Amino acid sequence: MTTIDHLDTLPDGRSVEDARVEAARAYDLDRRHVFHSWSAQAEISPMGITASAGSYVWDGDGRRLLDFSSMLVNTNIGHQHPRVIAAIQRQAAKLCTVAPQYANDVRSEAARLIAERTPGDLDKIFFTNGGADANEHAVRMARLHTGRRKVLTRYRSYHGGTDTAINLTGDPRRWPNDHGDSGVVHFFGPFLYRSRFHAETEEQECARALDHLDEVIRMEGPSTIAAIVLETIPGTAGIMIPPPGYLRGVRELCDRYGIVYIADEVMAGFGRSGTWFSVDLVGVTPDLLTFAKGVNSGYVPLGGVAISAAIAATFDHRPYPGGLTYSGHPLATAAAVATITAMADEDVVGNASRIGAEVIGPGLAELADRHPSVGEVRGCGVFWALELVRDRTTREPLAPYGASSAAMNDVVAACRSGGLLPFANVNRIHVVPPCTVTAEEVREGLTVLDAALTVGDAHLPG
Incomplete structure (x- = not known):
């Protein structure tokens, strides 16, 4: 996990400690006053985001996370361009x-x-x-x-x-x-x-x-x-x-x-x-x-x-x-x-095409070869999904349609603890970084995802 504990400031110049204080206050006010979409209000603990730059965001605890979600698959040009x-x-x-x-x-x-x-x-x-x-x-x-x-x-x-x-x-x-x-x-x-x-x-x-x-x-x-x-x-x-x-x-x-x-x-x-x-x-x-x-x-x-x-x-x-x-x-x-x-x-569209063909696609294929929880890999550009299953033969999903599961929750938690912010939906992990993402950043994310999929594998029967 990459942290900013050894740094004095965030990318925008604020001190780490000031950002943590701001994040704590924001969380308290959020829980008092903010009504969240698609959520049961009393059952959520939203993660704070205090800063961002390029392909990374910083959370309220001072951790830097590689954003493989592009927030809601929208920061195509990266954060804070x-x-x-x-x-x-x-x-x-x-x-x-x-x-x-x-x-x-x-x-x-x-x-x-x-x-x-x-x-x-x-x-x-x-x-x-x-x-x-x-x-x-x-x-x-x-x-x-x-x-x-x-x-x-x-x-x-x-x-x-x-x-x-x-x-x-x-x-x-x-x-x-x-x-x-x-x-x-x-x-x-x-x-x-x-x-x-x-x-x-x-x-x-x-x-x-x-x-x-x-x-x-x-x-x-x-x-x-x-x-x-x-x-x-x-x-x-x-x-x-x-x-x-x-x-x-x-x-x-x-x-x-x-x-x-x-x-x-x-x-x-x-x-x-x-x-x-x-x-x-x-x-x-x-x-x-x-x-x-x-x-x-x-x-x-x-x-x-x-x-x-x-x-x-x-x-x-x-x-x-x-x-x-x-x-x-x-x-x-x-x-x-x-x-x-x-x-x-800056040829951002060309970068997305090359990164998908040369780094993301081959990298995800390698993960699928190693992890029995991966049923299928599909995508193009910087728009990919891993279909996670309990059984490759029956294709039983790792979470039921329209819901989540303990297995999927553990995979997502392992991504975050490793410094990766994933996009997860039902039984899938989507690999959707900014179109500006570099090959080095993708490889960093795939390393974390590799470890997280091992957590998913542990949930498989037998």
């Missing part, structure tokens, strides 16, 4: 806020930079505050454009926590919020490791998943379906890379039935998969593309929808019935301009 911090400071001195009906330079420039990188004719950008409301507005646009109501999404997906977005979601977080009246219909997407189609190859999984989707469309009635919403690479649900041909097949089904194809790139976009957008991996252009997170690494909340020419034209002479007070907020879009520019100048 100086060019982004400076851009926010300059913008704050110039124009802190402005109502969205007024044109301003950083919003216009952010829209230009995003449109330059989106595929096809997705050249109009509607800014939101984050990914959930981006998906909300994309669905609204699709419904208004088509005059239809239903939306299809896959099981094992996550699209956000607001009302429409949580109903789009295909994991257990939807259940307490789903009253069956949202107009959302779920289907099974391709996932060969846990195939619902009895497939034995990627080719079979792709063909059978597309046949299933086609049947769902026909059974629901094509004329009733406004959109299909898909995470290009499902993130929180398991980083399941779609088999070759699947997304092209979805595009063809949408074209055949006049359905809007919405690509959710909130987590998978802006370098995470080793390309600017994950749809670039397969050469598919959706009708709407949603983004957030990596667009400015979450330094200031920002999301948005990239809109095709045909859908944008729907609202040329018809008002779009939606908006947000902070749409295109100048501090957020200034951060986006600085982030995208720095990513281009």
